[in-house]
Amino acid sequence: MNSKDNIGAILKVLEEMTRAGIIEKYAIGGAFAAILHYEPISTVDLDIFFFLREKNDSPILSLNAIYEYVNQKGFSFDHEFVNIHGWLVQFVEASHSALWTEAVENADTIKIKDFDAKVIDKEHLVVMWLFAGRAKDYQKLAMFYEADFLDEAKLSGILERHGLTEKWNKEKWRFRGDEE
């Protein structure tokens, strides 16, 4: 099995984790989602935003259920990544952020191999990058802005709901080129 075919195997693992009651919902985010919506760019990992099925009240979120599962399956992991079939997968619990929660709840479905993969939609990705605000986030934001394929009304709604309209207006010079 080569690396690109392993994506199907990763999606299968995610489905198994859902069936096993470890995660409730998941969606692919980050640069990998950008690739699926637009064009290939280099990224080291695959970000999975998810909800844990069994929530705990601890202020420090425990991902033990995930680590126990991957350990049982023989996948190696460290504090940052799980190595699933040669891909570095980063699990990000989404329920503590209203923006991430909404992004997972409203994810698009994209066919990859024989799987209906859940992928965070373009507009939520853009707002998540704006919120994170690192140089690499603005690069992806600029790429999506240039593509001219965003639903402006949907984008405005997300920015408004999450109190990010002002930041958008303040920072848009970073990704709108010389348009203004």
Added chain:
Amino acid sequence: MKNNLQTEIIEDLTRRKKSSREFLRSLSPDEKIAKLVELQERYYEMLKVREAGGGRKIPERWQKWYKARYEEKSKPI
């Protein structure tokens, strides 16, 4: 004359870049993932050459990527 030639070269490069990006954007999700795999391989090679040439070390995340892709891939599941 020189300016015309430079303009032509720039226009040609811009055209090629545009056409290459249009091609990449037209790919199916599976094809895009295959391209990502190629990009990762090429990027890692570039980092390796840079380190070998006395430049910055390969970043830890890319060292982990290499290990995951080539050293631990055959670990029994």
